[in-house]
Amino acid sequence: xxxxxxxxxxxxxxxxxxxxxxxxxxxxxxxxxxxxxxxxxxxxxxxxxxxxxxxxxxxxxxxxxxxxxxxxxxxxxxxxxxxxxxxxxxxxxxxxxxxxxxxxxxxxxxxxxxxxxxxxxxxxxxxxxxxxxxxxxxxxxxxxxxxxxxxxxxxxxxxxxxxxxxxxxxxxxxxxxxxxxxxxxxxxxxxxxxxxxxxxxxxxxxxxxxxxxxxxxxxxxxxxxxxxxxxxxxxxxxxxxxxxxxxxxxxxxxxxxxxxxxxxxxxxxxxxxxxxxxxxxxxxxxxxxxxxxxxxxxxxxxxxxxxxxxxxxxxxxxxxxxxxxxxxxxxxxxxxxxxxxxxxxxxxxxxxxxxxxxxxxxxxxxxxxxxxxxxxxxxxxxxxxxxxxxxxxxxxxxxxxxxxxxxxxxxxxxxxxxxxxxxxxxxxxxxxxxxxxxxxxxxxxxxxxxxxxxxxxxxxxxxxxxxxxxxxxxxxxxxxxxxxxxxxxxxxxxxxxxxxxxxxxxxxxx
Ligand code: CA
Numbered sequence: 001x002x003x004x005x006x007x008x009x010x011x012x013x014x015x016x017x018x019x020x021x022x023x024x025x026x027x028x029x030x031x032x033x034x035x036x037x038x039x040x041x042x043x044x045x046x047x048x049x050x051x052x053x054x055x056x057x058x059x060x061x062x063x064x065x066x067x068x069x070x071x072x073x074x075x076x077x078x079x080x081x082x083x084x085x086x087x088x089x090x091x092x093x094x095x096x097x098x099x100x101x102x103x104x105x106x107x108x109x110x111x112x113x114x115x116x117x118x119x120x121x122x123x124x125x126x127x128x129x130x131x132x133x134x135x136x137x138x139x140x141x142x143x144x145x146x147x148x149x150x151x152x153x154x155x156x157x158x159x160x161x162x163x164x165x166x167x168x169x170x171x172x173x174x175x176x177x178x179x180x181x182x183x184x185x186x187x188x189x190x191x192x193x194x195x196x197x198x199x200x201x202x203x204x205x206x207x208x209x210x211x212x213x214x215x216x217x218x219x220x221x222x223x224x225x226x227x228x229x230x231x232x233x234x235x236x237x238x239x240x241x242x243x244x245x246x247x248x249x250x251x252x253x254x255x256x257x258x259x260x261x262x263x264x265x266x267x268x269x270x271x272x273x274x275x276x277x278x279x280x281x282x283x284x285x286x287x288x289x290x291x292x293x294x295x296x297x298x299x300x301x302x303x304x305x306x307x308x309x310x311x312x313x314x315x316x317x318x319x320x321x322x323x324x325x326x327x328x329x330x331x332x333x334x335x336x337x338x339x340x341x342x343x344x345x346x347x348x349x350x351x352x353x354x355x356x357x358x359x360x361x362x363x364x365x366x367x368x369x370x371x372x373x374x375x376x377x378x379x380x381x382x383x384x385x386x387x388x389x390x391x392x393x394x395x396x397x398x399x400x401x402x403x404x405x406x407x408x409x410x411x412x413x414x415x416x417x418x419x420x421x422x423x424x425x426x427x428x429x430x431x432x433x434x435x436x437x438x439x440x441x442x443x444x445x446x447x448x449x450x451x452x453x454x455x456x457x458x459x460x461x462x463x464x465x466x467x468x469x470x471x472x473x474x475x476x477x478x479x480x481x482x483x484x485x486x487x488x489x490x491x492x493x494x495x496x497x498x499x500x501x502x503x504x505x506x507x508x509x510x
Pocket of ligand 1: 070071
């Protein structure tokens with residue numbers, strides 16, 4: 001009997017030791033946060049000092065990508081570690097099947113407390129999280145509603161990004177301190193319509209805003225790009241997007257949720273811009289540049305609160321003695337166009353939206369100030385989180401654990417050389433044709449389908465801005481054939497039957 005008791009005690013002790021040794025995990029997921037605006041990726045706006053600090057103390061991934069660059073599908077991929085065609089959440093128009101496996105459930109099985117706070121956007125109630133409190137859909141920037149676990153809603157006064165951090169630290173205060181935790185902090189910022197916190201209004205109004213080299217793109221050789229509806233010139237609206245509006249627009253829900261004091265300060269600022277706009281009355285090129293600058297300034301100002309709240313959360317961890325035993329991941333649901341190709345929004349497999357920021361801090365494993373250039377994807381977050389927690393990523397998760405990269409023990413020749421991408425949301429807002437493709441270290445091959453079947457091929461080394469579609473260039477036919485063969489193999493490997501059918505059925509269309 002004594003032997004059994006001591007064995008039992010030993011087991012309890014070892015489980016306790018195992019639990020104590022495991023890191024806490026925080027995954028911060030912002031929305032539409034473009035690397036072109038983040039200092040850690042070379043931006044000069046000075047909008048992200050706290051995110052940049054994470055990079056100085058951790059590892060920045062210079063080649064982090066999405067599998068499907070749009071809000072809810074990206075979260076579904078992060079959560080499940082599976083491509084959209086496997087997790088079933090292909091576009092923003094459907095409801096996620098939350099009953100399937102995810103990293104939250106995996107972590108619950110191995111003794112973690114789990115929470116998802118803030119933007120969730122998957123419509124079905126979260127599963128795999130002991131606690132959750134999420135924005136309905138996109139949520140509001142001012143005085144937003146949150147859905148509670150009982151299905152009821154609270155309206156919380158204040159600015160959304162601050163509130164989400166408050167809810168996160170409140171949950172951390174109340175958690176069981178004897179167990180490790182995994183918390184997702186989902187931010188609404190910097191999603192359209194880029195409504196800054198009151199204290200940040202006008203923060204970038206005196207700053208020079210450079211114009212991207214392909215701002216005046218005319219889309220030669222790129223049919224889908226020529227037919228999109230996401231340009232700053234035609235799609236971006238003065239009222240809805242840039243807040244140059246008359247009183248009737250101020251009655252829409254974005255502004256109705258504000259209290260009188262918030263509305264007064266907010267419109268004191270935007271009405272002065274409106275007066276300036278009317279005085280100048282810009283037309284054509286001048287109007288386009290005026291819209292672009294206003295877009296950039298609103299976006300950057302909105303990102304200030306996001307960055308400040310990353311800092312607040314990090315300060316909280318430090319104050320509570322949690323900083324060095326917590327692995328912190330900063331990412332976005334995808335990148336965004338900041339005027340490249342004349343656009344805002346995302347969706348395309350082009351670099352600006354396929355890329356995403358990814359910075360990870362965990363000094364016990366990661367050398368401070370390090371950078372990684374391997375091809376990684378949001379598909380990798382779930383298996384990474386499970387393995388950081390001491391679990392084993394289920395075989396059906398399609399991503400790779402980033403642990404060897406974080407430890408700096410991977411050689412370039414053993415890591416993946418190609419990424420797969422598939423975008424589905426068409427016909428829909430912004431009119432981006434469906435497409436799938438592969439990105440290698442040097443090339444990108446894209447197959448557009450549904451509205452129009454054709455290929456795009458880019459040599460990223462010679463043409464990083466993706467302006468020159470080489471698919472019909474005679475000099476690139478052998479590269480094209482090789483990539484087409486690689487794409488077909490990839491489609492089979494990731495079990496994308498729909499894409500395989502398209503390759504088979506439309507083999508002769510180019
Ligand atoms: Ca998004």
